[in-house]
Amino acid sequence: MRRRPADYRRPVRRRFSYWIWALLGLFSIAGFALFVVHHHHHHEDRVKQPALDKNARNKRVAHEHLNFTEEILNVNSYARQLAEQMTLAKAYVIIAKEHNNLHLAWELSSKIRSCQFLLSKAAMRKESITLDEAESIIKSISSLIYKAQDAHYDIATTIMTMKSHIQALEGRASSATVQSTVFGQLAAEALPKNLHCINIKLMTDWLQKQSLQEFADEKRSSPRLVDKNLYHFCIFSDNLLAVSVVVNSTVSNADHPKQLVFHVVTNGVNYGAMQAWFLSNDFKGSTIDVQNIEDFVWLNASYSPVMKQLLETDSRAYYFEGSQDMKIEPKFRNPKYLSMLNHLRFYIPEIYTQLEKVVFLDDDVVVQKDLTPLFSLDLHGNVNGAVETCLEAFHRYYKYLNFSNPIISSKFDPQACGWAFGMNVFDLIVWRKTNVTERYHYWQEQNADRSLWKLGTLPPGLLAFYGLTEPLDRRWHVLGLGHDLNINNRLIESAAVVHFNGNMKPWLKLAISRYRPLWQRYVNHSHPYLQDCMTSSNLVHLNYG
Ligand SMILES: *[C@@H]1O[C@H](CO)[C@@H](O)[C@H](O)[C@H]1NC(C)=O
Ligand SMILES: *[C@@H]1O[C@H](CO)[C@@H](O)[C@H](O)[C@H]1NC(C)=O
Ligand SMILES: *[C@@H]1O[C@H](CO)[C@@H](O)[C@H](O)[C@H]1NC(C)=O
Ligand SMILES: *[C@@H]1O[C@H](CO)[C@@H](O)[C@H](O)[C@H]1NC(C)=O
Ligand SMILES: *[C@@H]1O[C@H](CO)[C@@H](O)[C@H](O)[C@H]1NC(C)=O
Ligand SMILES: *[C@@H]1O[C@H](CO)[C@@H](O)[C@H](O)[C@H]1NC(C)=O
DSSP: OOSOHHHHHHHHHHHSOHHHHHHHHHHHHHHHHHHHHHHHHHHHHHTOOOOOOHHHHHOOOOOTTOOHHHHHHOTTSHHHHHHHHHHHHHHHHHHHHHTTOHHHHHHHHHHHHHHHHHHHHHHHHTOOOOHHHHHHHHHHHHHHHHHHHHHSOOOHHHHHHHHHHHHHHHHHOOSGGGOOHHHHHHHHTTOOHHHHHHHHHHHHHHHHOHHHHHHHHHHHTOGGGGOTTSEEEEEEOSOHHHHHHHHHHHHHTOSOGGGEEEEEEEOHHHHHHHHHHHHHSOOTTOEEEEEEGGGOTTSSTTTOHHHHHHHSHHHHHHHHHOOSOTTSOGGGGOGGGGOHHHHGGGGHHHHSTTOSEEEEEOTTEEEOSOOGGGGGSOOTTOSEEEEBSOSSSOOBHHHHSOTTSHHHHTTSOTTOBOBOSSEEEEEHHHHHHTTHHHHHHHHHHHTTTSOSOOSSSHHHHHHHTTTOEEEEOGGGOBOOTTTOTTOOHHHHHHOSEEEOOSSOOTTSTTSOTTTHHHHHTTSOTTSHHHHHHTTTHHHHHHHHO
């Protein structure tokens, strides 16, 4: 790395207000103390790996003319898994070196070499890598990555450091192995290690249990998925536990959970784990459909401007490295905004062509009341039912959009009230009639040079749904649990949906402890995978929170 560590830290620090930093400091000290105390006790448990099936182990798939480029891009191949772990390991080598943790850096580097050796061996003999060959390396790299994640506490700075390292690695390497942007996001978001652990266990189930895949195929053709008399919810996310909490909290508070249908879309890396989880847990008889965004062939660069922009190298560099503009808030640099999953909300009528009304939920919400009355609210001919955000704060259009630009100032009122994504009712019939997706495409194209707004889905949402948004009672959707320490308890209790928007997500150590139990209570802590994966310092920390 050319840059010294101080260079990337300084601008970040300036953007955070001082109290946030004071708070982060406290969290880090507390976290570090806990880490030191419990590191010894839990070290062995943490690296436990899923048991691998003996039958799968002996299967060797021999291909006559294996195309190794394809193999490495195949989500389910061991080559892909190895390549992805290698990318993450490389980023951690840099971080470990910067923190003078030379032994860890050395251990990681030696595993990376074994990985490269195995990949090149397989490429030369033109055969798939078998589980037998991959198992021990995958295991040992995983345990090192867990160790690295533990040593380098996942606060916002580390997350951003990871992101720039991965970008730097991707920029230098020309091989297909580090081109997986999906994995880049996964790594850059520094997924807490317990979640990573659960994902690995579930993924193993999915790959090994034929019955799960058959069950999934069977459910895919269920007439309930398109039944207009049922209540349909959409959740687009790459975070398994988060989606589980959204679904579980919704059904737990519903008067008639069997009438609820959840449409989940995730990415290739998480698809198997997500399927395995929802097929093997009960959510009060509700229907849950899981799809992989990578299967949406229609969602390609020639159709979707944002897809095209995401694939262009200069914007990728921008999204990953951040710009020099000091006014951009840190949250805008979150790699989540890079994710196409985030923009999928603008394609709901196209994904669910037969549905007429849906409720859209972000993955960082918790539902606390029955949501079915939302479906009978009168939207007065509007497309989007949302809570407004300009009541006490000053979230008006001029805050989000560049009104110096005539194309904006001639068409929009700068004082128009902003609203929030996170819990929205969408009337898909009016949506299709008013071409909201086309409007979104239009504005996204106008913003190719990012002069209208910087990043995110709210600004194009404000433009696309302008004049088509129905304000809802604010108790439907209470915001700020991921950043605001002073939300009134009565307001939280009265809320149908609470939203952990902000950086302090309830699944991170960074979470605000007063609000975390609202989310925690919808996690099944007696599930064996959670028990196995939570034995590290996380569980200890939860007891404190
Ligand atoms: C292998 O697959 C890649 C991507 O699908 C393709 O570009 C390449 O031409 C293929 N190579 C051979 C030798 O078939
Ligand atoms: C891209 O998507 C459009 C429709 O959205 C579709 O007609 C076209 O076939 C797709 N292209 C590819 C290469 O899949
Ligand atoms: C929506 O698009 C269609 C076809 O592109 C057009 O005929 C129709 O007038 C548009 N509707 C509105 C409200 O702009
Ligand atoms: C806002 O728009 C104006 C006019 O197009 C442009 O000159 C300016 O650079 C834009 N501001 C930002 C921050 O992009
Ligand atoms: C769902 O939430 C309930 C608490 O309301 C909890 O007891 C249960 O274990 C959760 N289920 C899952 C699958 O997480
Ligand atoms: C939690 O998970 C365990 C193991 O899968 C299951 O036996 C139990 O019924 C679940 N508890 C609830 C309340 O769903």
